[in-house]
Amino acid sequence: MPELPEIETVKLQLQKVLVGQICIKSDLKEIEGKEVQEVRRMGKVLLINFGPNLDLGFHFKMTGQLIYGGLPTKHTRAVFHLSGGTLYFNDMRKFGWVKINPEFTLGEDALKITTLGFLRLLGKLKKPIKIAIMDQTLIAGVGNIYANDALWEAQINPQTPSHKLQEKQISLLLSKIKLVLREGIKYGGTSISDYVDAHGKGGTYQDHIRVYKRNNLPCLRCKTKIEKIVLGGRGTYYCHKCQI
């Protein structure tokens, strides 16, 4: 489910409803009795702040959901009773985590990084460009769906060694990364299998996808059959004719 746009969607919703609420009861005792100050996002990590040096952090990995209201499900892994309602963390595949003051290493946020910063990052890298933009320690927030779509928009072959791209291509790619991420946020994220927002509702970016999972279907630009390869262990979709 969860790339930057999905986490951002949940963050915006929780920011509206949780701030000012007190945690009554929680599996993580540190936050009991504390008041939600703000909700923020770092890359794909969501953080609920309960005061100085007290963050409740979530990583959704593949199937995490953070839902305010409703009832627990068979995949509910953590429950937070707040003064105004209940927050459930569900995660079918159990890859996700919930931690107090989590530590992680992230590059600059994909929506904030500058062209210059992006150029410096990729200038000498030999790894394929798709693997580079999905490396959270380089830039934070881009996952498989939006990486595929951004590369299609920029007409760049996902296998291209990063350092072989021209500056012009790299700056175009960054603008396309931001474009698809912003569009993802606009449509409330991508709901292909498990993702739902903080109110249990799906997003609609899947109706606007460029190439992700469109193998054997016609390229939306040139009608050529979209190919699927595996890169870095991830399904990778591209048009061999218009992504050079």
Place this chain on the structure above:
DNA sequence: TAACACCTGTTC
């Protein structure tokens, strides 16, 4: 980079 591991559910 690749292969595999972590899990469970859905699709081929």
Place this chain on the structure above:
DNA sequence: GAACAGGTGTTA
């Protein structure tokens, strides 16, 4: 029954 899945960490 195998392959695959919005992620990431470890091991060769």
